[in-house]
Amino acid sequence: MPDLDGVTAYRRDEADAVATCVLDDLTLLYHHRSGQTHMVISPVPEILERMADGAPVTVQAMHDRLARDYDLGPVDDAVVEIGVHLDALVALGLVRPA
Amino acid sequence: MKHAITLRIGPATFRIGSAWRQPIADLARLYAAYPDMGGAIADFTVRLQPTSLARRWVRPSIFITGDHGLADAAPMSLAHGLLAAEMGMNLQMALGWRRHLLLHASSVEKDGRVLVMTGESGSGKSTLAALLGERGWRFMGDEFALLDMDSGAILPFPRLVSLKNRAIEVVTQAVGDARMGPLLAATAKGDIRHMVPRTDAVARMGDGGMPALLLFPRFGHDAAVRPLGQGEIFMRLTQASTNYVALGEAAFTALTRFVAHVPARAIDFPTGDDAIAMVDRLWEELA
Numbered sequence: 001m002p003d004l005d006g007v008t009a010y011r012r013d014e015a016d017a018v019a020t021c022v023l024d025d026l027t028l029l030y031h032h033r034s035g036q037t038h039m040v041i042s043p044v045p046e047i048l049e050r051m052a053d054g055a056p057v058t059v060q061a062m063h064d065r066l067a068r069d070y071d072l073g074p075v076d077d078a079v080v081e082i083g084v085h086l087d088a089l090v091a092l093g094l095v096r097p098a
Numbered sequence: 099m100k101h102a103i104t105l106r107i108g109p110a111t112f113r114i115g116s117a118w119r120q121p122i123a124d125l126a127r128l129y130a131a132y133p134d135m136g137g138a139i140a141d142f143t144v145r146l147q148p149t150s151l152a153r154r155w156v157r158p159s160i161f162i163t164g165d166h167g168l169a170d171a172a173p174m175s176l177a178h179g180l181l182a183a184e185m186g187m188n189l190q191m192a193l194g195w196r197r198h199l200l201l202h203a204s205s206v207e208k209d210g211r212v213l214v215m216t217g218e219s220g221s222g223k224s225t226l227a228a229l230l231g232e233r234g235w236r237f238m239g240d241e242f243a244l245l246d247m248d249s250g251a252i253l254p255f256p257r258l259v260s261l262k263n264r265a266i267e268v269v270t271q272a273v274g275d276a277r278m279g280p281l282l283a284a285t286a287k288g289d290i291r292h293m294v295p296r297t298d299a300v301a302r303m304g305d306g307g308m309p310a311l312l313l314f315p316r317f318g319h320d321a322a323v324r325p326l327g328q329g330e331i332f333m334r335l336t337q338a339s340t341n342y343v344a345l346g347e348a349a350f351t352a353l354t355r356f357v358a359h360v361p362a363r364a365i366d367f368p369t370g371d372d373a374i375a376m377v378d379r380l381w382e383e384l385a
Contacts, residue, residue: 037350
């Protein structure tokens with residue numbers, strides 16, 4: 001497990017690519033590198049979509065990107081929650097520290 | 099080994115060797131209508147061997163092994179030798195087959211389209227497939243449905259149908275004694291008796307069909323039909339597959355396509371007759 005203390009930005013690498021399948025109540029991600037299938041629900045697919053360009057993104061910047069399309073509620077709470085999701089995605093190997 | 103037989107079931111060929119005569123004699127009788135594969139190169143070898151030299155004669159005790167084995171498999175009594183052979187073949191498929199995505203499911207076909215039924219042991223999927231196979235459907239298998247990852251078709255694996263406890267009497271009444279194997283009393287799963295599929299099921303064991311309906315049967319409850327979310331269906335099918343992980347992205351693609359295209363329902367039923375009426379109705383409505 002990577003040490004996530006002090007991680008300020010995240011990015012997706014080509015090596016982290018997944019095949020995606022949207023079923024009616026969740027999204028499946030097949031992770032080529034590990035051969036694992038992940039079952040995820042909102043907001044994970046939305047976060048990954050907004051990292052498709054491979055550029056580093058901070059938690060705050062991810063919040064701002066998501067806030068363009070969704071009502072996320074109080075900023076501080078939403079930023080914390082998005083940070084938790086990003087760290088979980090790093091732990092799964094789907095996202096890496098920038 | 100001293101006694102041996104080579105059998106083909108669906109696309110898989112098994113060579114079963116035994117230190118004792120009886121299990122092979124039982125297989126030869128019950129699989130008499132299957133293709134004679136003597137001399138063929140088998141996909142898998144199954145060996146029924148004594149747990150120790152003495153156990154060949156004194157309270158004979160079978161250890162099931164083969165190309166793929168489980169180190170801690172419990173030894174079985176020679177009286178249950180036929181069951182040991184069937185378990186040995188299932189074990190090879192579950193651990194070694196890679197040409198298709200394996201679903202722990204029974205399947206039957208009508209008009210070229212396939213009904214797949216999956217569930218735990220005791221769910222009634224074997225009994226239902228056996229009964230439907232006597233009522234206008236073609237029996238394709240009671241244990242494994244083979245999903246072709248290129249075409250999306252389900253291919254048959256019509257081994258003997260393994261019936262347990264109360265199902266034995268129900269099915270024996272429907273098919274007659276001549277197509278039933280010996281009663282294997284008091285196995286780890288209760289009483290077991292094997293049923294020989296109809297000759298048309300054996301003759302057409304190379305013919306697959308596209309899946310048209312998926313059911314999750316559950317025997318012993320009041321009649322009920324429930325829809326399921328696609329996520330739950332996918333999860334249950336990965337749990338019901340022994341080689342999903344091993345087959346990688348091809349399995350992911352094939353299984354997601356299956357889930358997205360095949361209508362599915364969970365059905366509870368108190369008796370076989372209720373289940374058959376529900377299957378007929380759902381097939382009419384959904385397939």
